[in-house]
Amino acid sequence: MKxxxxxxxxxxxxxxxxxxxxxxxxxLMSVPFVFPFWWMISSSVKGLNDIFAFPPPxxxxxxxxxxxxxVFSYQPFARQYANSLFISTxxxxxxxxxxxxxxxxxxxxxxxxxxxxxxxxxxxxxxxxEVTIIPNFRTMTAFDWVNTHIPLIIIPIFGAGSVFGTxxxxxxxxxxxxxxxxxxxxxxxxxxxxxxxxxxxxxxxALGALAVLTFLSSWNxxxxxxxxxxxxxxxxxxxxxxxxxDAYGTPLWHLQLAATTLAVVPVLLVYVFAQxxxxxxxxxxxxxx
Amino acid sequence: xxxxxxxxRRGLTWAxxxxxxxxxxxxxxxxxxxxxxxxxxxxxxxxxxxxxxxLSGKVxxxxxxxxxxxxxxxxxxxxxxxxxxxxxxxxxxxNIALALLLANLLAxxxxxxxxxxxxxxxxxxxxxxxxxxxWQFLLQGERGPINQFLAVLGLNxxxxxxxxxxxxxxxxxxxxxxxxxxxxxxxxxALKNIPSELVEAAQIDGANRAQVFRKITLPxxxxxxMLVTVITVIGSLQVFDHIVLLTQGxxxxxxxxxxxxxxxxxxxxxxxxxxxxxxxxxFVIALTLTLVQWALRRRFVYNEV
Numbered sequence: 001m002k003x004x005x006x007x008x009x010x011x012x013x014x015x016x017x018x019x020x021x022x023x024x025x026x027x028l029m030s031v032p033f034v035f036p037f038w039w040m041i042s043s044s045v046k047g048l049n050d051i052f053a054f055p056p057p058x059x060x061x062x063x064x065x066x067x068x069x070x071v072f073s074y075q076p077f078a079r080q081y082a083n084s085l086f087i088s089t090x091x092x093x094x095x096x097x098x099x100x101x102x103x104x105x106x107x108x109x110x111x112x113x114x115x116x117x118x119x120x121x122x123x124x125x126x127x128x129x130e131v132t133i134i135p136n137f138r139t140m141t142a143f144d145w146v147n148t149h150i151p152l153i154i155i156p157i158f159g160a161g162s163v164f165g166t167x168x169x170x171x172x173x174x175x176x177x178x179x180x181x182x183x184x185x186x187x188x189x190x191x192x193x194x195x196x197x198x199x200x201x202x203x204x205x206a207l208g209a210l211a212v213l214t215f216l217s218s219w220n221x222x223x224x225x226x227x228x229x230x231x232x233x234x235x236x237x238x239x240x241x242x243x244x245x246d247a248y249g250t251p252l253w254h255l256q257l258a259a260t261t262l263a264v265v266p267v268l269l270v271y272v273f274a275q276x277x278x279x280x281x282x283x284x285x286x287x288x289x
Numbered sequence: 290x291x292x293x294x295x296x297x298r299r300g301l302t303w304a305x306x307x308x309x310x311x312x313x314x315x316x317x318x319x320x321x322x323x324x325x326x327x328x329x330x331x332x333x334x335x336x337x338x339x340x341x342x343x344l345s346g347k348v349x350x351x352x353x354x355x356x357x358x359x360x361x362x363x364x365x366x367x368x369x370x371x372x373x374x375x376x377x378x379x380x381x382x383x384n385i386a387l388a389l390l391l392a393n394l395l396a397x398x399x400x401x402x403x404x405x406x407x408x409x410x411x412x413x414x415x416x417x418x419x420x421x422x423x424w425q426f427l428l429q430g431e432r433g434p435i436n437q438f439l440a441v442l443g444l445n446x447x448x449x450x451x452x453x454x455x456x457x458x459x460x461x462x463x464x465x466x467x468x469x470x471x472x473x474x475x476x477x478x479a480l481k482n483i484p485s486e487l488v489e490a491a492q493i494d495g496a497n498r499a500q501v502f503r504k505i506t507l508p509x510x511x512x513x514x515m516l517v518t519v520i521t522v523i524g525s526l527q528v529f530d531h532i533v534l535l536t537q538g539x540x541x542x543x544x545x546x547x548x549x550x551x552x553x554x555x556x557x558x559x560x561x562x563x564x565x566x567x568x569x570x571x572f573v574i575a576l577t578l579t580l581v582q583w584a585l586r587r588r589f590v591y592n593e594v
Contacts, residue, residue, distance in 0.1 A: 036423040127579075154325070159325040160326075242534060271407075
């Protein structure tokens with residue numbers, strides 16, 4: 001195995017070349033992962049007529065930027081974009097608040113019934129949220145909250161979002177050394193003070209991961225908005241994207257792909273700069289169970 | 290629980306006050322959980338014993354009639370269960386095999402490896418609606434980009450989303466590419482936990498790459514594989530966005546899967562009572578899978594890395 005320990009940069013480059021087969025396999029495997037993004041972006045600046053031209057240019061010679069303008073006149077896309085930003089932000093803050101409180105309590109505070117309550121939450125972790133859509137829809141109808149953003153905010157905050165968040169935050173607080181908090185007790189802090197001044201600041205990485213997961217799951221949600229929201233100005237992004245169709249339901253591809261590009265590219269840009277943190281956040285979902 | 294001396298104030302000890310804080314901390318979550326998860330799970334069982342139309346509002350208690358209809362008189366239910374099985378049986382092994390392969394490729398310390406990891410993971414953070422829209426475009430019949438490429442190779446691609454069999458395959462494929470990155474990074478983390486001495490020792494004994502994978506890597510990955518499998522199976526039961534956007538259950542109902550059928554009965558046909566009994570089926574399947582996982586976990590506990 002000596003030869004696989006390159007010492008100088010030139011040797012390392014040589015080693016990289018020696019692994020050309022691994023690179024070739026990975027490059028070939030990347031095709032179905034990259035192709036949809038490339039096609040989405042390059043088609044977003046094509047006209048409806050040359051969107052099916054073949055062979056396709058790598059990037060259109062005469063980019064049709066007007067698609068990005070038409071997207072906003074076809075439906076209230078800016079408003080819909082803002083709706084998604086607003087809802088996802090509120091859901092994220094709500095889940096962080098509620099889940100850090102309850103996750104901390106289940107990890108640290110002893111009180112009667114703690115294990116029973118936590119077991120309930122743990123069981124719900126593996127139950128698909130789709131099981132509860134009908135009863136929740138009836139609750140929302142009873143409160144006259146259908147066709148508002150309220151269901152899209154409170155159901156994730158109190159349902160699946162905080163169930164997973166509670167579990168994740170509990171895991172984090174469990175591995176925090178108790179001694180750090182004991183100094184707070186000696187200083188005369190009560191539990192809330194210990195939580196706010198000592199535990200919460202240390203939980204920043206876990207809270208960040210929870211924020212990433214919660215924001216994206218709200219930003220990408222489709223089923224709940226489909227059920228609860230009917231009016232165009234109330235649409236969220238996923239609903240809006242699926243709605244660039246003509247009167248017969250045939251997709252207006254140039255607009256649909258331009259809108260999809262506008263929805264996906266900002267997320268991808270954030271991802272490019274925070275790849276490490278985002279992937280690590282998602283790996284938290286692998287520790288459950 | 291703590292070594293600190295609890296100062297007595299107004300009759301309540303620190304520990305007693307602490308448990309009050311405990312209730313205060315869990316109350317917001319617990320109240321919301323009761324209203325939006327616990328009561329709904331119980332009431333979905335009750336609703337499943339009603340005949341209820343969402344539009345007319347007509348309600349009557351019909352006992353287990355919905356289940357009788359489901360098992361005895363609804364061919365679309367059995368078709369849906371069959372499709373869901375086909376979907377999971379196609380998606381799960383494909384997803385896990387691909388994730389294992391990609392994780393093994395990414396586990397090597399090669400220059401530029403983080404770039405490839407980022408590429409394989411990118412669809413995971415992309416909205417499934419956006420992903421499905423792009424695939425709907427790519428998979429079109431005669432004018433779709435995929436078929437145009439195939440034509441260059443002299444192949445005549447089918448109308449993927451409107452041909453029975455191909456439609457299911459296309460949904461599975463696009464969904465695997467969308468989600469495999471998550472399983473890949475979970476496997477990758479587990480691979481990095483395998484002590485390198487074990488692999489090196491086997492190599493010194495003359496084991497080749499395939500043997501090392503089969504005799505060392507795979508057994509040590511077993512707990513992770515099991516967890517990933519259960520998560521992937523439950524995830525595969527939940528597929529919805531891809532069905533709505535790519536096939537709407539067609540052609541010839543060949544892609545009607547369980548969650549789509551619940552949605553269809555409740556919000557297209559407005560039979561919420563019947564839809565609730567379908568939701569109970571989903572609940573029972575998910576619960577069974579979770580219990581199986583917990584039971585199996587005991588057997589694997591000594592292997593945990």
